[in-house]
Amino acid sequence: MPLQLDSLAPLAPRLPSPLQEVEDERFTRRGLRLLLKRDDLIHPALPGNKWRKLAPNLRSVAETGHRRLLTFGGAYSNHLRATAAAGRLLGLHTVGVVRGDELAGRPLNPSLARCAQDGMLLHFVSRAEYRRRADPDFHDELRARFGACAVVPEGGSNTAAVRGCALLGGELRGRTDVAAVACGTGGTLAGMAAGLSAGQRALGVPVLKGGFLAGEVARLQRESFGGPRGDWWLEGRFHGGGYAKVSPRLSDFAADFAGHHGLPALDEIYVAKLLFALTNLAAEGAFPRGSTVTAVVTGQSFPAKP
Numbered sequence: 555m556p557l558q559l560d561s562l563a564p565l566a567p568r569l570p571s572p573l574q575e576v577e578d579e580r581f582t583r584r585g586l587r588l589l590l591k592r593d594d595l596i597h598p599a600l601p602g603n604k605w606r607k608l609a610p611n612l613r614s615v616a617e618t619g620h621r622r623l624l625t626f627g628g629a630y631s632n633h634l635r636a637t638a639a640a641g642r643l644l645g646l647h648t649v650g651v652v653r654g655d656e657l658a659g660r661p662l663n664p665s666l667a668r669c670a671q672d673g674m675l676l677h678f679v680s681r682a683e684y685r686r687r688a689d690p691d692f693h694d695e696l697r698a699r700f701g702a703c704a705v706v707p708e709g710g711s712n713t714a715a716v717r718g719c720a721l722l723g724g725e726l727r728g729r730t731d732v733a734a735v736a737c738g739t740g741g742t743l744a745g746m747a748a749g750l751s752a753g754q755r756a757l758g759v760p761v762l763k764g765g766f767l768a769g770e771v772a773r774l775q776r777e778s779f780g781g782p783r784g785d786w787w788l789e790g791r792f793h794g795g796g797y798a799k800v801s802p803r804l805s806d807f808a809a810d811f812a813g814h815h816g817l818p819a820l821d822e823i824y825v826a827k828l829l830f831a832l833t834n835l836a837a838e839g840a841f842p843r844g845s846t847v848t849a850v851v852t853g854q855s856f857p858a859k860p
């Protein structure tokens with residue numbers, strides 16, 4: 555039986571997400587206002603941009619009548635956890651194709667354990683196989699193995715997701731001069747930039763090394779909107795060594811920032827790197843005096859810290 559649209563009710567979001575001003579001396583000293591766009595509060599089980607990207611996909615899965623969702627991610631993927639949680643809440647089967655077949659024989663880390671608890675079937679593949687994650691032939695092989703399913707790409711970043719993230723930009727119209735977001739696949743930046751109005755700028759802070767992201771954001775905008783949209787740029791100096799590399803200095807910065815502003819523990823892989831980047835850019839004088847800078851809090855720390 556196809557999923558009924560009204561059964562998406564368990565995913566009911568808190569939207570627009572709150573916009574919160576924080577008084578931070580490192581910004582006020584430079585004549586800047588710092589706002590936090592609290593996307594981490596959108597939904598307890600699917601926080602942040604993962605709700606914005608998954609919800610439109612789940613809507614189309616509901617429409618096509620699929621009962622199974624297959625997607626891809628690394629061992630600590632927030633996207634896999636959010637997909638598994640959505641599956642549990644909606645009664646959909648979920649399959650997670652996980653990078654690294656060496657993980658198969660080991661106890662699950664807390665993130666994958668949560669996925670499994672939420673009913674996700676975990677399929678570990680080698681790094682070489684994982685590189686085929688966008689290959690339609692690989693998807694057919696996976697369908698032959700796991701049955702008919704809707705396939706959502708790594709990080710959830712397809713055209714439906716990017717269009718979903720344009721609503722994030724829409725919520726920031728008239729509210730800020732710069733809207734900044736940490737980037738993995740770049741899908742959130744691609745959508746957010748498209749949703750802002752003329753004169754507003756979007757800043758992406760890549761958390762991965764490699765310099766491939768500008769091309770990816772351009773491709774995602776082309777596929778989702780038919781061409782370039784919005785005024786966006788990337789600051790590639792703040793990946794801190796690469797994906798999930800968190801130095802003691804960054805950890806200290808994150809704990810201090812959260813403590814100082816009474817926030818829940820920051821996600822260190824993305825959100826802490828974003829705020830660290832903005833703090834450094836403010837010190838460098840990258841934003842004109844009098845500007846408002848908004849940092850999108852795209853998620854929560856996992857596992858939650860006390």
Ligand SMILES: *Cc1c(COP(=O)(O)O)cnc(C)c1O
Nearest residue numbers: 632738739740741742824852853
């Ligand atoms: C997935 C994720 C991102 C990256 O989003 P992309 O659209 O892949 O660039 C940023 N922040 C958090 C907390 C995330 O979970």
